[in-house]
Amino acid sequence: MKSDIPVTSLQRLPVYLNYLKTSGDGDQYISSGAIARALDMGEVLVRKDLAYTSAQGRTRVGYKREELIAALEDYLGCNDRKNAVIFGAGGLGCALLSYGGFKNYGIDVVAAFDNDKNKIGTEVDGKPVMDAAQACEGIAALGAKLAVICVPARYAQSVADLLINCGVRSILNFAPVLLKVPEGFTVRNIDVAANLAILSSLS
Amino acid sequence: MKSDIPVTSLQRLPVYLNYLKTSGDGDQYISSGAIARALDMGEVLVRKDLAYTSAQGRTRVGYKREELIAALEDYLGCNDRKNAVIFGAGGLGCALLSYGGFKNYGIDVVAAFDNDKNKIGTEVDGKPVMDAAQACEGIAALGAKLAVICVPARYAQSVADLLINCGVRSILNFAPVLLKVPEGFTVRNIDVAANLAILSSLS
DNA sequence: TAGATTGTTAATCGATTAACAATC
């Protein structure tokens, strides 16, 4: 969709958005310099990043706060409703089912899938845990194009294959394995344990 | 500790390690080219990354699998036992308390802290949820230098301030805010919702 | 030996930063 923006820039846009949404100091305008200082970045970088969106700065005053938020939300697709499903209703999967933060980005996490008989049929935060064996029908019915993999590493690739088959386009993968997906599909990985290990190596 | 390695390289080391640990095909040796193909990377990059560790390749045959794993584990500090605590015993915090993946990196998640009276005194996977008001004593007693912040965004900075004060050196932060910490302390951020939003922007 | 592989030096590429003209 946004093929021209570097991923590094794209990754910073939610940071700007979060900052802007939580830092209203009453002023209608905010400059790239003020954002840069608050987030400890270069101000040119901020302007470059913001230039990928439809945001228009005004010389002398900066960006209109409200417009900038709207431009970021628009660029990040926060106004498009998208359904996401979770695969694996363990601790992490259930935590994500009830996490409220996705709605800021227009994402509804609508269901989880699992193959544990004891979990199937239950609800978490009003969202159903469904039978993994019926995942394809479920995903199709829900129109989900986004999925989050929260199963143990050894099952992750087969879950990914299934998801790809069911019409999911993008996968957020918490399992510590590299998933192979066909051209045109997208995966992002979050390895929590590795992140903590990296952190501890750095200090 | 490892101030000379680029963070980009450091971030790939756990990927190599996971791959090596799960891909034993019986062969005693593995080449950088084989790793590169499996992980879809350049082979020179793999060799450069591995060269930061104590791994020694052998011309003609590649790296001895076992030695390479050992070198990566050593470099990443998997053999040093480190205690970590979780701040915030909500869904995510509890999921991390019972997540087994940290032990691969020598990290023991030993306790969580919360200020909810109903949670204090309970256990999750045999690990205690303790009173946030006693966090400093607890962290000192446990000798934890690593912490994971799983509280709502508006509390994250004050929790970080507390942690810094209690002797924590490194923080993994799941709250979507930029934490300010003094020089010499390290923070890594994981914003799950933003990751899903980025993913959906990419497709 | 010929071929496969490492490890290193040089070249390229991409992202960040610096410089600066334009604007109000």
Add this chain to the structure above:
DNA sequence: TAGATTGTTAATCGATTAACAATC
């Protein structure tokens, strides 16, 4: 007007890739 700010072009920096000598 002078000063502050944007947006863009040029320079720098760092990471990745290409080239290649050394090795067995």
